[in-house]
Amino acid sequence: MGSENPIVSLEDVVIGYETESPLVSIPNLEIFPGEIVAIAGPSGIGKSTLLGTIAGLIRPISGSITVCGAEIPSKPLRGVLGYIPQKLGLVRHASVRHNVMLGARAGTNDRKERKERVTNAIQQMGLKEKSREPIRRLSGGQQRRVATARTLAQRPRLILADEFLSELDEETLAMVLESVTSYVRDNNSALIVVEHDISRAKSMANRLLVIDDGRVNPFITKPKAVVLNS
């Protein structure tokens, strides 16, 4: 990783919704191409808030965040960042295809390529039969696959995923995880995933960041955990 530019870098970042009650402080964090970083910690500690802050949806209380060299949230990052929020953010009345197309639309302006990406992503997630169905008729697990397909069709440099593997059966979970991790590996992208299941987080990630009340440890590669203070 050494000489490569990081995809994400956080410097002296404090996150939270109110200045008086910050949730997490991160002195220094860099995530490099090909890395999979899992964030774990108890409920309500600020894992999703951290992801939302990196996605540019929540302003950090202080500090600086850059994604692919662009300061967040001052510059729009069309197609660079893929985001799977905990509640998935799907358009419930629209079809599977329409939702996956949103990712492809952000990823490329070429209409033909968009269609190809959508078809491939839907097929990869095993949703071909459901492509015309509205999201509201799908099960929770199927909806998670649609959100993943949306990100794969986008082909972003950085994927932010918030508990995107919950509600999946073992077989589907393995398939979705393999699709996303191989995408990250093959395209030199990065994945930051919030995962409440520590053992799963350890098995999938190169680095595990644990947000807890403890002190800040230097970031160590797999399998040791890193503790961020909150």
Add this chain to the structure above:
Amino acid sequence: MKKIAVDGEKMALVLWILLLLAIVILNGMVGDWGRLAGGPDNLVRFFFQSLWPPDMSVLEPQTYPVCTAQPIFDFTCSTAWKGVIETLKIAFVATVFGMVVTLPLSIMASRNLSPRWISYPTRFLISACRSLPALIWAIFLVILVGLGPLAGVLAMTIYTVGYLGKLQYESIEGLTKTPLDAANAIGLSRWEVAVNVVIPEAANDLISHSIFMFEYNFRSGTVIGIVGAGGIGYYIDLYLRFLQYDKVFAYLIIIYIVVLIIDFISIYARSFFTEEEYLATPNWRDVFIPSWTRN
């Protein structure tokens, strides 16, 4: 601002307090309740002497111009049919024009999609359209463009923008935040978010409000005809002047039937977008019987 959690018991208490306050205010306004003593008797007398039975001759063909329709379709030459059709046409055109103008305006007025310097002026514009009832707009427009359906169409279009605009921007502001967050995070433009996320996500409300507006415009059309803006209101006004209340009552029955048909169309159209299975297969009972009574 501090958010307040909804509590059913507290809400019921607030409702009781509001009801009590309303009764106190009404009591202050009415003063002498004894005046109402003869009201029900008067109403019954008026109903049976002047309204009942409705004079359905309004469905018979007019003597002039000569009716050229087949005998079984000769009702199409009646004043009721012509009035209803003209009112439906005015309502349809005004609703469609209103919808086309309202959709971009309501997106501009929504605070979750547009910055304040756009949303607030747009809200002022929408409020201005709504501040006068369609009847008053019709009076202005009759002066501007003369008697006839055009004045009615323009009056109802302006009012539709005011009314539908408010309903729609409130619906858009009430949308779940996560689809908008996901679309914003991946870098879609405002236009792309509006077209590909907001409109499909709010489809149920947008369709429901638009059909409600069509029904509202149909009912308004019966009133604005009174000021010469065309439609069934012209005939209602005519028979009111001649004190032919039984004919007016017949028109009211016809209007009620048309409103029920529009309501059924509304339920049917919304069934394509609802998540509740029992609403997804509508039938005629849904129009008349509230769904909760059948659970």
